[in-house]
Amino acid sequence: MYFLTGWPRRLLCLRSEEEPFHIQPSSQRFYFAVLSQTQLGIWFSRPSVLIVSYIESAKAAAQFGSYQKAEWKPDDSMIAVATANGYILLFDVLGVGDDKSLYEPVYPKGSPLVKVTPGYKEEQCAPALSLEMKKPVDLEAPITSLQSLQEDLLVCTADGYLHVLHWDGLGSNGRKAICLTTIPFSLDLQSARGGPSLDLEGAYIRCMEYCVTLDGFAVVLSDGRLGFITPLSNNITADQLQGVWAADVTDGTCVAVNNKYRLMAFGCASGSVLVYMIDTTTGSMQLSHKLELTPKHFPDIYNKTGPVKLIRWSPDFSVAMVTWECGGLSLWSVFGAHLICTLGEDFAYRSDGTKKDPIKISSMSWGAEGYHLWVLPHIQEKKRQTEEEEEEEMDSPPQPSLQAGILQFHFIKSALTVNPCTSNQEQVLLHGEDRLYLTCGDPTQVNSTSDTHAHTHLHPREGSPMHHPPNPDSSLSQGLSTLLGHKHWHVVQIHSTYLESNWPIRFAAIDSAGQCMAVAGRRGFAHYSLVTRKWKLFGNITQEQNMTVTGGLAWWKDFVVVACYNFTDQQEQLRLYQRSTNLDNAFASVTKLHSDTLLLNVFRDMVILFRADCSICLYSIERRNDSPHPTASVELLQEVSMSRYIPHPALVVSVTLTSVRTETGITLKAPQQACMAESIMLNLAGQLIMLQRDRSGPQVRDKETPANNKKLLPFSPPVVLAQCVENVWTTCRSNRKKRHLLEALWLSCGEAGMKVWLPLFPRDHRKPHTFLSRRIMLPFHINIYPLAVLFEDALVLGATNETVLYDGLQGSSEPLEALFPFCTVERTSQIYLHHILRQLLVRNLGEQALMLAQSCASLPYFPHVMELMVHVVLEEEATSREPIPDPLLPTVAKFITEFPLFLRTIVHCARKTEYALWNYLFAAVGNPKDLFEECLMAQDLDTAASYLIILQNMEVPAVSRQHATLLFNTALEQGKWDLCRHMIRFLKAIGSGEMETPPPTPTTQEPSSTGGFEFFRNRSISLSQSADSVTTGKFNLQKTFSMPTGPSVKGRDVECAENMYIDMMLWRHARHLLEQVRLRDLGCFSAQLGFELIGWLCRERNRVARVDDFVSALKRLHKDFLWPFPVNPAGSLSSPLKNGRCRTVLSTRLLKSQSADSLLNSDMDTAPTQAAPTNHTWLDGLGQRPKDMDTASSSHSNQHSPQTHDAFLSLLTNKVEEYSVGSATDLTETSSVVDGDWTMAELEHISMELANKGPHKSQVQLRYLLHVFMEAGCLEWCVVIGLILRDANVIKQVIGFLDSPEVPQETVQSVRHGLLAVDTWASTDCLGYKPFLNLIQPQLQELMDSAAGEPVQPEAFQPSSQSSKLGCSEVPGGAAAPRAEDSRGAVSQLGLALPSLEPAGGFSRPPSEDCPPEQTEEQGEEEGAYDCTLS
């Protein structure tokens, strides 16, 4: 397909007052004859320079009249020019074929810059030509049309005659004249041949073109009628001509014929182009299609274009360029797909919105291979410009200041237009004059990445140390979106050496992997690899110049397959060149062919050739590795003569081998079928013909010897599958899961869009219904021009023209940049599945649709497909004026219910359609309330939220509020915070709507509550006295920035009932969380929704914020925060069972923590907690106490934290004791193990350190919660968190607080009971806690003591104290127990000793060897990162 690129280039004609108005290319389009009134100029194509110009003398000009039309003799040796006074002037073009050249640069001698390009002299010069006029022929009537035939020149004159002149000896003996009135015309060739038509009196041929493949002339008569004249014999004589009319057309203006597709395009005064074909049976003219601007796309201009002025088919006949009297260019594919029109958008309007005058075109012509369009702009355009310029240049010498110009538009085209090979059509390859454009990122790569993801997903991934790998779906969609989202091309410039000597490029091909390209120009070929980024050219230029590619080229594995003509041997050859060897005939495998090749294609290991004798040849290719260089051997398999079916070999557009078959014959086993070359698809002038292998004959294959196995089945007679086909795609891959898509045949059909010939499969291998045909042809529309089909991905790739305006940049003078936008070509892609599914549903093939859809359900855009389908059907049926007897929407809805995304699809679709259609939609798919509830049941809350919006619009507020509440509660429960925030807004909006008050603005939070968090924020220094200044400083900042954004629930305008209602729900949820001991969830909940936790906890202090069961709360925290149970070295021996559990926890958690932070990260060792700040409400009263406490315990803590190392050294002795402590339970013998070495012990210790600590993040979170609870005065919770953190200071502090009169007695009791329970539990189930409990023993005792009247027995501590006692007694130099009976004393004794052994929570410090200074610094930074403020 063709796309416009860049700006047009402007060429300058000779300075003259005359304007050129007619351009006529030579047969190969290397020369262009340009006519103005008295001048004939010849331009060369590349370089585009004027070679020669013939200027008529005044006298002759007066006699002949001005020049009007020109025509070249087919061998370029003559030009005939028609003049206004009815003369044909014949010019000899001399010098064609000579070696003389023009504009050869002569470089100064000794110049350092001698040549810009090596080889410039030979390639970049135009040949020298001269013009010589021969005797003119006077036809005595104005000439309306000139047409060159092989030997003759056909001239139509305004007196109704058709003159046949012989090119040689023009005007003498070869001259014949036929009167139009003598030609019999009818509507078809079969109807009785009447005599000469009487109504042709006075009419003449206005425009005429000869069509080789139809062997006749398409004519437009002066009265606007359209006709086709066939010579009945080989000679054109009066009595041998027969004409047919096109029915009912009388406004024809011009005609252009398409030789390849046997079409005649007639321009009409109405502005539309009618494209006719000839019915082969009756010989009548049949309208194929119209080229018309639609009112939809061109509302301003579609009916104001004026008559069609010119139509020009591209050299390969795949597109037509049309221009109108009002100007403008528009490009159409052969069967009417619209590609470009310069009457709209950026072409017609400047960037400031003003309208431009469209360029009026007096003549145009395609250049060689269609890379350029040479356009002569109309004179009036320039007159205006001349005036302007003359005004500017008043003082310049009076000379014809303006030079007329030729505009050269540049095009790039799809490689399919000339070289339609299927093997690689999942790539888009475009080629311009000097470069190739290919799609970036190949789809197979995307497939493979998705595969690898699926792969990794299958394997158990144990403790992935890093982030979670990306979700396979998301990565696939990401891959696809990178593939499809960016519109870039990869541009490869064609090697200039090859290009300069072989311009223009005729064929281009790309391999199936998209890595190798090959191009062929006039002679030879060259190939390029994306891997090496290098071109490979023939090393020997003679070899290159001795061959020309005739039938195209294709890749087979790493071989280039070319069908070429060898000038040395003068024969047609099939050659295969290996990619990696030097490009040299020595490495090529050459097969002689018997006839000219027109087309070449590759299917698996087969080459298919279409030859000029209308036969198809199949060759097998085999790779041979026997020589040092891999070669390929080629063997003829089969020859199929098609001459019976093909009237002219030039009509064959493409030929393909496919595995497609109609399955009417004997069914093959599926795998066999997929690999077989089952049928030949032949595009004959747009008619798709299929030849299947004939399996009806005796099946002797199996009995044959393998040697004869190559004898292949003959082909059955052809069947026509479709008309108006431009391109065909099939694949030879197979995939059992996507059989529908892979075994289908895809067609692009111009304006009719695309068609798919879809196979239908019986479900579950049941016997197929007899009425079910095996394949179905479904048409569907797409908005892009298809260039490739991605079979598995259910996508069509294409390209579109885009424009960029560059006007208004360059001041007053209007350069081309201002006249035209800069054109680019962008990649596009389109999904089509919804069309196909819908069509299947319409045809009652729901089962097939389901199978097809299920095979594609994993595609990332599958939801989108579903949505589109509902949307399209809904729009169509709901807006239909008449009632639809059999609406499709319910069927579609039912179809989608088969997929889990049904609920989402419906609601998305609803939200994208207007409200007016909702009733219709939900009448078909079900009540939105029910759908909402289904969403809730399916736990799809986001979709439920979407339905809520529907409900809000369709139901009364009470209903939507009720549903919203339901959703809000579920969202809270599931921790969908974003949704919660939305729901809060939503509920407020409903409320405000009800009360007709504006929705409340987010309210600011009270500073006091923030202060609490601020306190935590600087926790590392918060307990020191200096914290205050920092806190307040930061607080201000934080307030200004974060307050307004934070979604705040607690508002000051409590008067709003809605807020109250929401608060109630939040409170309820918070209570619920706390009751269930879900502190982590509570933390998230509060953080995410800005729930003011401290205030609420204060209120709940003596209600729900109490702890009933300390032990289970502790266990739950361990679980929720992934906090390992402490491991006791002794315990590790004594209790293998529990220990095992701890180990697993360790191994999994350890890896996690490792990923998040450095190994030994702890924020507790940064600073010992010292004092509580005194600036907080609740603590104020108690402020005094903790301080005292601290000073009391400071000696204690000081002992441990700074001198951890020293204490650590005393391990050995203690360790012995520790073992003996362990042995007190059951394993006394193992103490003998203890002659282990030091390092082992150290390692053990370090790992214990690690084991006893949870992830850093949990620690920060726990600390945060601790401070929140502390603020709120929830002392029981403080104790629990203090326990899990094993922070003795916390416990001490809390126990200190307990003495305060403000603390209710129940709390004190609860703490006491709780601690006792924990102690009991630790003694039996989790000995790891014991050392810590021992550490806080003095406080516990104090607590026990304070409970004077309480029925608490000190015996509760018995188990541990006994063991302690045991241990104590074995300490030889142990401090003397003041009271031997008092267990407390012994315990405290141990408590002093233990931390060194097993440094507990708050005082732990990893041995310094493992904590290099950098790491500490890092930790410091991280500390900052975890600082807490409240939003």
Next chain:
Amino acid sequence: MIEVVASMSRGPVFLAGELMECLITFTNPMSHLSTSASSEMLAWASAQIHCQFHASESRVALPAQGNKQDVQAESDTVLIPSRGERGQCVLDTPPKILFCDLRLDPGESKTYSYSEMVPVDGPPSFRGQAVKYVYKLTIGCQRVNSPIKLLRVPFRVLVLQGMPEPPFPQDEEVSPSNPFLEEEEASRRDARPLERALEMLMVSTSRRCPQMFNITDSRGKVAKFCMFKTVYRLGEDIIGTFNFSEGDIPCLQYSVSLQSEEEIQQPYQRRPGQPVSVTGHGRHMESCLHTASSHFSLPVPLNVTPGFSTDTVILRWRLHFEFVTARDPMEPPIVLQNQSEVTVWTGAEHVNVDTFSWDLPIKILPTNPALASSMSHFTGTNSINI
């Protein structure tokens, strides 16, 4: 045998400052049904990114370096990612341990995800004539009592110079950082450098500021040249227009080449005043004798390195123009109407010409790494068997 496959899911191209993620899969390929099947053990595996620098002896004089390469014995449990490679390691990230003591039963496979920020302060991947910077992800694995095996995955790093430092210290100050919010924050932060870089790229390369140049040679004006911008992304087309109709000197031909200049910094030059190495990356050539106006469009290849500078080398980009102009005026004769004789105008056979050249510096910036990945010659995957 253990099969190790490393695969960068996003593709092999990254912007500096981006998070690179690589999935490393260890598989015991033996089927659990086979008779000889047994579990396989790996002592440890660790991964690290490093940038290897290599300079051509003839062009770059590097200060003498102590050869530290052989300090590590083969069997040491120390990962030296650049071991056995030429040149020196100019940059490496801290090694990350993937696991210790991995045991794989027959048929079992385990996948680890390695992620690391590509260092911001490093050079871009560059393969010049004098200097090479190559980035690799090295995964070292060791069986007990065996030498360390290295699996290298080369990848490409694009550096967007002048990218503003991540503004997050300040962000952090004002944004909520309740520890329970942290998870989302972190994931959002990961995506930010890329977004920011792309935004910056868009801003700097989409601004149009047309620049007009009058091309003149010693005798007069040849053409007017217009560039619409001077900053381009990889993969973009460089567009310029020529207007010859306003020139006095006929121009036969012009060519525009996209060139990179690689200059070794003064202290490292092998010879004083050694010339810069110039590499061409695409060329447009056009005959323009009877042309009034034309344009060129040169694609910036996706695989080239945008301009940068390090201590050792500077890479600059330019457009190199060459013009072939006629020495003598070759105005086509003015055609006067109504002449008594037939006139045949023919072009000159030979034209005395001069050639001259001109350089225009331009800026080349990186592009979306995903786009560059699509055309990279790296695959982003590699594997070994150990």
